[in-house]
Amino acid sequence: MLVIATLLVTAAAATAQAPAIADPLAAVVPIGEHPTAISVLPAESSLIGIIEAFEEAARRLVLQTKGERVTFVLAADAVIRLGSRTLTAAELEAHRGRRAKVRFTQSGTRRTAHWIVIASERN
Numbered sequence: 001m002l003v004i005a006t007l008l009v010t011a012a013a014a015t016a017q018a019p020a021i022a023d024p025l026a027a028v029v030p031i032g033e034h035p036t037a038i039s040v041l042p043a044e045s046s047l048i049g050i051i052e053a054f055e056e057a058a059r060r061l062v063l064q065t066k067g068e069r070v071t072f073v074l075a076a077d078a079v080i081r082l083g084s085r086t087l088t089a090a091e092l093e094a095h096r097g098r099r100a101k102v103r104f105t106q107s108g109t110r111r112t113a114h115w116i117v118i119a120s121e122r123n
Contacts, residue, residue: 046103054092061113072104072113082118
């Protein structure tokens with residue numbers, strides 16, 4: 001009898017200290033339903049439009065697209081290209097009215113331009 005009582009006490013103690021077993025069906029999604037995905041913005045986007053203005057002091061570029069005026073802040077390491085030439089930010093104002101493609105990242109409402117390619121010919 002003593003052996004059975006010892007086994008019962010040992011089994012009860014082991015069960016009380018054992019980690020809880022996770023529900024194996026907790027991650028199962030019912031048929032016809034899809035797990036909810038988190039919406040992630042692309043790392044980089046691009047827009048094409050006409051260079052409307054550039055404010056050198058604020059490093060602010062305004063691009064007129066088909067539907068709206070879009071404002072960008074130039075990144076410190078922004079690359080500006082016109083054909084095979086690389087331009088400085090100060091040279092952007094001279095290219096008002098030209099078509100350009102701007103690659104940028106967005107954080108909240110702030111768009112940061114990292115790469116700008118200006119069309120070789122005026123529109």
